[in-house]
Amino acid sequence: MDLAFFGVQLLNGLQYGLLLFLIASGLTLIFGIMGIINLAHGAMYMIGAYLVYDLTFRLGNFWLAILVAVPIAIALGLIIERLFLDTLYKRDHLYQVLLTFGLILVLNEMQRIIWGGDVHSVPIPELFSGRIQLTDNLQYSHYRLFVMGVCLALAGVIYWVIRHTRLGIIIRAGAVNRDMVEGLGINVRTLFTLIFSVGVALTAFAGMIAAPLTSIAPGMGDSILITCFVVVVIGGIGSIKGAFWGAILIGMAETFGSVLIPSLASMVIYLIMAAVLLVKPRGLFA
Amino acid sequence: MLHRYPRRVVIIMLVLTAFVAIFPLWGPVVFGAQSDFMMEKLTLMLILALFAMSLDLLVGIVGLVSLGHALFFGLGAYTLALASPAFSPAAIWWMMPLVMLVAALAALVVGFLVIRTKGIFFIMTTLAFGQMLYYFVNTSRHTGGTDGVFIMFRPSVELGGTVLLDLDNPLTFFYVCLAMVVVGYLFLRWLTRSFYGQVLDGIHDNEHRMEALGYATSHYKLVAFVISGVMASLAGMLAAMQYGFANPAQLGWHTSGEVLMMLILGGMGTIFGPILGAFAYEILQHTFEHMTTHWPILMGITIILAVLVLPRGIAGLIIDPPNRESLAKSPLLKWLKRDATTPRNEAAKPVAPATGKEG
Amino acid sequence: MSATTHHDALLETPLLETPLLQTKGLTRRFGGLVAVNNVDFTLRQGEIHAILGPNGAGKSTLINLLSGEFPPSEGEILFQGQPIQGKKARQIARMGIGRSHQKTNIFPRLTCLQNCQLAARIHLGGVFGSWRSRHRAREVNERALEVLETCQLVHRAHTPASAMSYGEQRQLQIAMVLATAPKLMLLDEPMAGMGREETAQVTELLKGLSDRYPLVLIEHDMDSVFRLADRITVMVDGCVLETGPTAQIRASERVRDVYLGRHHEESAA
Numbered sequence: 001m002d003l004a005f006f007g008v009q010l011l012n013g014l015q016y017g018l019l020l021f022l023i024a025s026g027l028t029l030i031f032g033i034m035g036i037i038n039l040a041h042g043a044m045y046m047i048g049a050y051l052v053y054d055l056t057f058r059l060g061n062f063w064l065a066i067l068v069a070v071p072i073a074i075a076l077g078l079i080i081e082r083l084f085l086d087t088l089y090k091r092d093h094l095y096q097v098l099l100t101f102g103l104i105l106v107l108n109e110m111q112r113i114i115w116g117g118d119v120h121s122v123p124i125p126e127l128f129s130g131r132i133q134l135t136d137n138l139q140y141s142h143y144r145l146f147v148m149g150v151c152l153a154l155a156g157v158i159y160w161v162i163r164h165t166r167l168g169i170i171i172r173a174g175a176v177n178r179d180m181v182e183g184l185g186i187n188v189r190t191l192f193t194l195i196f197s198v199g200v201a202l203t204a205f206a207g208m209i210a211a212p213l214t215s216i217a218p219g220m221g222d223s224i225l226i227t228c229f230v231v232v233v234i235g236g237i238g239s240i241k242g243a244f245w246g247a248i249l250i251g252m253a254e255t256f257g258s259v260l261i262p263s264l265a266s267m268v269i270y271l272i273m274a275a276v277l278l279v280k281p282r283g284l285f286a
Numbered sequence: 287m288l289h290r291y292p293r294r295v296v297i298i299m300l301v302l303t304a305f306v307a308i309f310p311l312w313g314p315v316v317f318g319a320q321s322d323f324m325m326e327k328l329t330l331m332l333i334l335a336l337f338a339m340s341l342d343l344l345v346g347i348v349g350l351v352s353l354g355h356a357l358f359f360g361l362g363a364y365t366l367a368l369a370s371p372a373f374s375p376a377a378i379w380w381m382m383p384l385v386m387l388v389a390a391l392a393a394l395v396v397g398f399l400v401i402r403t404k405g406i407f408f409i410m411t412t413l414a415f416g417q418m419l420y421y422f423v424n425t426s427r428h429t430g431g432t433d434g435v436f437i438m439f440r441p442s443v444e445l446g447g448t449v450l451l452d453l454d455n456p457l458t459f460f461y462v463c464l465a466m467v468v469v470g471y472l473f474l475r476w477l478t479r480s481f482y483g484q485v486l487d488g489i490h491d492n493e494h495r496m497e498a499l500g501y502a503t504s505h506y507k508l509v510a511f512v513i514s515g516v517m518a519s520l521a522g523m524l525a526a527m528q529y530g531f532a533n534p535a536q537l538g539w540h541t542s543g544e545v546l547m548m549l550i551l552g553g554m555g556t557i558f559g560p561i562l563g564a565f566a567y568e569i570l571q572h573t574f575e576h577m578t579t580h581w582p583i584l585m586g587i588t589i590i591l592a593v594l595v596l597p598r599g600i601a602g603l604i605i606d607p608p609n610r611e612s613l614a615k616s617p618l619l620k621w622l623k624r625d626a627t628t629p630r631n632e633a634a635k636p637v638a639p640a641t642g643k644e645g
Numbered sequence: 646m647s648a649t650t651h652h653d654a655l656l657e658t659p660l661l662e663t664p665l666l667q668t669k670g671l672t673r674r675f676g677g678l679v680a681v682n683n684v685d686f687t688l689r690q691g692e693i694h695a696i697l698g699p700n701g702a703g704k705s706t707l708i709n710l711l712s713g714e715f716p717p718s719e720g721e722i723l724f725q726g727q728p729i730q731g732k733k734a735r736q737i738a739r740m741g742i743g744r745s746h747q748k749t750n751i752f753p754r755l756t757c758l759q760n761c762q763l764a765a766r767i768h769l770g771g772v773f774g775s776w777r778s779r780h781r782a783r784e785v786n787e788r789a790l791e792v793l794e795t796c797q798l799v800h801r802a803h804t805p806a807s808a809m810s811y812g813e814q815r816q817l818q819i820a821m822v823l824a825t826a827p828k829l830m831l832l833d834e835p836m837a838g839m840g841r842e843e844t845a846q847v848t849e850l851l852k853g854l855s856d857r858y859p860l861v862l863i864e865h866d867m868d869s870v871f872r873l874a875d876r877i878t879v880m881v882d883g884c885v886l887e888t889g890p891t892a893q894i895r896a897s898e899r900v901r902d903v904y905l906g907r908h909h910e911e912s913a914a
Contacts, residue, residue: 037406039543087594093406094351098550099593101543105586113580226417226539229410237406266421273414274399281402288754288805481766481782484755488763491752498712498746499825500738500767 004135009255015144017251018151022206023224024231024243025158026199032238033171033195036085037093039100042225043107044200048073048207049216050111053120056211062125066208070201077200081193089192104222112218120216147209154202155244162240171195227254230269234276236283245285288487289478291556295604299558306332307464310457325460326528331568332463333524336470338548338560340517345546346555347478348510349490353409353542354416357396358389358515360537362522364423365389367435367532375439378453382441385523386516393515397508416539424534434533437526453527463524467561470517474557477513486510547589553601562600663726665690665829665859666711666742671720673706680706682883683720688829693851693860695870697894698880704863705747707880708833711861712744713737724829739767743827745818747834747863753807757798757817760806761789764824789824796820796850812843819850823858830860836869848872871895879903 027041051072055065080103088096124143131139162168170191207221214220231250235242250269257268264271276284309328313321337359344350365385370376400411423429440459443451453459477483488496489503496503526532535541544567551570552563570588574581596602613619666688673681681703688694696704710717713734722730729737738744752760765788769781793799796816801809806817815835822830835851836844848869851860855873864870870877871891878888879900887900894900 031406035406037409084590084594092351093409094345094546094550094554095593095597097351097353097409097543098546099590101546102586102589102593104543105582105589109580109583109586113583222539226413230414233403233407233410233414263425266425267418270414270418270421273411277399277402277411282407481762481785484759484763485766487755487759488752491754492750495746495750495752496763497733497735498714498738498744498750499764499821500735501763502735 004138007134008138008140009259010252011140011144011148013252013255014248015148015151015251016255017248018148018155019206019210020224020228020231020251021155021244021247022151023203024228024235024247025155025240026202027228028232028235028238028240028243029171029195030199031232034085034089034192036088036196037096037100038085038196038199039097039225040080040103040107041199041203041228042221042223043104043111044073044076044203044221045207045210045224046111046219046221047076047107048204049122049211049214049220050115050120050207051204052208052211053122053216054115056122062122062212066205069208070205073204074197074201076204077197078193080200081196085192085196108218108221117218122211122216124212143212147213150209151206154205158240227269230273232283233273234284236286239283239285242283242285246283289475289483291558291605295558295601298604299561302562303464303468307461309460322456325456327568327572329456329460329463329528330525331565332460332467333521333528334545334548334568335467335561335564336463336524337518337521338545338552338564339467339470339474339557340514340521341545342549342554342557342560343474343477343510343514343517345549346557346560347483347490348486348507350507350511351409351546352412352514353539353546354396354412354414355514355518355545356537356539356541357412357416357419358393358518359522359525359541359545360419360423360532360534361389361392362519363526363532363536364429364435365519366441366523366526367437368429370437370439370441372438375442378441378443382520382523385519389516389519390512393512394508397511397515401504401507401511413539413542416537416542420534420538423537429534432534434531436531440527459527463528466520466524470520471557471561478557482506482509547585547592549599550589550592550597551599553599553603553605556601556605559599559601566600662690664688664723665725666861667723668711669721669723671707671710671722672718673703673710673715674718679883681710681717684880684883684885686878686885686888688859688861689876691856691859692875693855693862693873694876694878695862695864695874695891696878696880697864697870697900698886701882702880703883704880705833706883708744708831708861708863711737712742712831738825741826741828742831743822743825743829744831745822745833745835747837749811749814749818751806751814751817751821754805756803756805757809757813758789758793758802760817761792761820761824762786764821765789765792765826768825788826792820792823795823795854797846812839815839815843816847816850819847823854827858830858832860833863834865835862836864836866844869 023041023045027038030036030038030041048069051069052062052065055068056062059065059068084099084103085096088099124141128141128143128146130142132142132145134140162171227250228247231246232243233246234249235244235246249272253268253272254265258265261268280286306328309325313324317324337355340358341352341355344352344355362385365388366376366381369381369384396412396415400408400415403411423434424432429435440453442449443453451458451462453462478486485496485501485506488501489506493503522536525536548563548567549560550563551566552561553559571581571585574584578584592599598605664687666686668684668686671681671684671686672679684703684707686707696707698704709715710730711722713729713732713736716731720730721728724737724740724742729740729742732740752763755763762785765785769785769788790799790802793802796819798813798816798820801813806814809817815838819832819835822832832851836847839847844866848866851862851873854860860873862870862873864873874891876889877891877894879886879894879897881903886903887894887897889897
């Protein structure tokens with residue numbers, strides 16, 4: 001493996017890791033603050049991708065599609081939170097697992113009803129359709145760089161919110177001790193709705209910007225969900241910092257795993273998780 | 287008292303067992319030409335009942351919510367498929383212990399890692415380990431990839447050259463599965479009422495207190511994890527015989543989710559509930575499949591409703607039949623009347639009053 | 646051996662034998678907060694030793710350190726002369742240090758008797774060593790019934806713990822500690838939230854047990870403390886303010902100023 005190829009893989013791993021971070025941060029926030037395990041999180045990623053696929057062809061513009069799709073995703077998050085999750089706070093995790101599993105079945109099937117069982121793709125938007133020349137025979141897509149930039153910017157925003165705002169203080173307190181949040185005199189109801197909607201919006205947005213890079217297929221949310229579980233377990237539940245480094249680690253491991261040891265590629269991330277569990281059962285950053 | 291149920295539970299279960307056992311008598315009358323197909327369905331339900339029961343030990347009794355139980359189910363299926371000789375049946379006398387041994391070892395390793403985690407972590411890690419095996423068999427050449435492995439011969443049950451049971455005979459196999467469910471149920475009933483079961487109840491109620499008393503709770507949990515895994519592997523072995531193949535889907539996380547749905551439908555923590563749940567789930571699915579090609583949506587709605595309306599499942603209805611008073615307290619009413627200003631709902635367990643003082 | 650009102654009890658008696666439990670320079674920090682600060686604490690054989698102090702003084706943290714709930718940041722804990730700091734809670738429990746918690750901490754779905762059986766069984770060898778032994782089962786049962794008798798809960802033996810009154814649940818907590826046949830009991834506010842009558846009843850119970858079970862007691866009820874304790878340690882802000890025989894603490898100006906006075910003002914207010 002020459003250096004340039006290595007560099008491309010490094011960028012790929014980074015880009016994939018950053019995308020995973022967007023999804024995992026929502027997952028870890030929802031658990032950290034609300035104490036809810038949301039299996040339907042992956043389905044929201046899928047819905048994000050399908051929405052953009054659908055709207056890009058309807059509206060003829062990828063950016064316009066994202067602009068319309070984000071509010072739809074937020075609205076869906078609001079509906080789910082108000083209608084179902086509302087009953088699950090303080091109930092056993094088992095019921096959360098079951099109810100959100102039920103939601104997966106419903107959402108996956110709705111996807112089939114609306115968009116069918118075929119595999120689709122979205123063209124890379126023209127603005128970023130170019131490639132930069134890394135070496136004589138290696139190029140790297142502008143769009144991938146753009147995705148990286150957007151993810152990093154969002155990660156920066158999340159970091160800033162958590163470090164420097166009142167909301168951030170509440171989030172940090174909640175991740176350590178959820179009961180404390182109630183003691184801070186906060187409208188927990190509104191906070192939960194906000195967190196859930198933001199979490200769902202993040203994962204749906206990840207699905208949207210990933211749409212031109214992946215094939216849009218039924219069940220695409222399931223595998224990403226489980227990868228993100230691994231990220232959250234490695235990073236430590238409720239920890240945004242953990243989600244970030246966990247996502248980068250898994251992104252790299254999966255990218256390099258499939259290049260270096262293809263026979264074990266699908267197992268690599270789980271082996272890493274097992275190793276982390278052995279050493280730090282509560283995750284690296286908990 | 288815990289794990290002691292009203293007499294009507296025993297009566298209902300005995301009647302249902304007898305009803306199932308004499309299917310060969312009434313099946314052809316009711317289903318006519320479809321009777322053979324229905325008996326296959328019934329056999330499958332029995333196998334799933336055994337699977338659901340095994341998970342109940344973890345989820346309902348110990349309070350460990352595993353979302354990766356299909357790992358052991360699939361492991362049982364694959365062990366049978368891969369260890370069976372290609373051109374002759376394997377002897378059940380070594381096949382069954384082998385399946386159990388493989389599952390026990392896997393449960394020991396996976397359990398050692400996941401038992402270290404708690405709550406939501408446990409859910410995520412069990413799911414992840416389940417998926418690990420799923421992706422492995424999906425991509426490995428040795429396990430037939432996405433196609434799975436076919437089983438040409440069901441194991442033989444012979445002693446000294448005499449055939450004791452012919453598992454290829456659907457009727458015999460049906461009764462073998464029925465017997466496995468009955469034995470499995472009696473074993474778990476004995477286990478939950480033993481002192482070990484009492485320790486598991488203690489861990490479910492208040493693990494922290496168990497530790498403070500001096501119990502190494504993780505050892506007890508690990509034992510339960512292994513027992514549960516071994517039982518699930520036996521169910522998986524039977525399932526592979528029934529289908530004639532081992533397939534990645536058998537250990538995917540949708541299977542784990544489905545068996546959890548059987549638990550909630552039937553009523554977890556009761557051992558007999560999940561048996562009813564497995565039957566209810568399969569009957570519902572069968573019905574929905576005939577109604578629409580988009581049946582998963584109906585399954586999803588059913589499970590959401592079960593969580594909202596019937597968290598104690600069918601078993602809950604049998605143990606405490608609904609009356610006017612309990613209906614007034616039903617979770618559905620609470621859901622409909624819920625106060626939008628507060629996210630707090632009823633706690634899952636009865637909790638003793640606490641004092642406000644801090645030391 | 647209990648505190649007497651003789652004035653010579655004001656004098657500290659020299660410590661001859663190895664103390665049952667002793668801490669040296671025990672410290673526990675939580676982030677920047679020092680919850681327990683350089684505490685030297687000694688429990689003599691056969692004594693009831695009460696820990697007093699305002700809320701947030703570090704009393705419960707001290708108990709949690711002694712029972713191994715979490716490890717100390719610094720310092721030593723000696724039980725019968727052997728260091729036990731850093732051991733897990735369950736190991737310490739099996740060495741014979743039984744504890745109850747400030748918040749009611751029982752098994753709500755199990756019956757009163759089963760709660761005690763769980764406690765008795767671990768003391769009599771756990772589960773796996775004796776799964777089949779009928780003899781052992783009888784022993785466990787007898788032990789459980791015995792402690793229910795002691796705590797006057799026999800009539801509730803087959804009631805699920807969640808269905809018992811609050812006072813009964815508190816008593817059950819003590820019964821469970823007793824069932825482990827501890828060499829030493831750590832009770833964190835055993836009478837918290839109880840009525841007058843129940844408090845008096847539990848005080849008598851503990852009094853009756855004191856000759857068999859040395860006891861470290863956190864309690865806010867002054868009457869009970871003065872009635873029970875042979876020795877008192879007063880903590881303020883994680884430090885030991887004063888320690889000594891009950892009569893000495895009662896007479897101490899410093900304690901009165903810092904703690905007792907404030908406490909009485911509080912309860913008067």
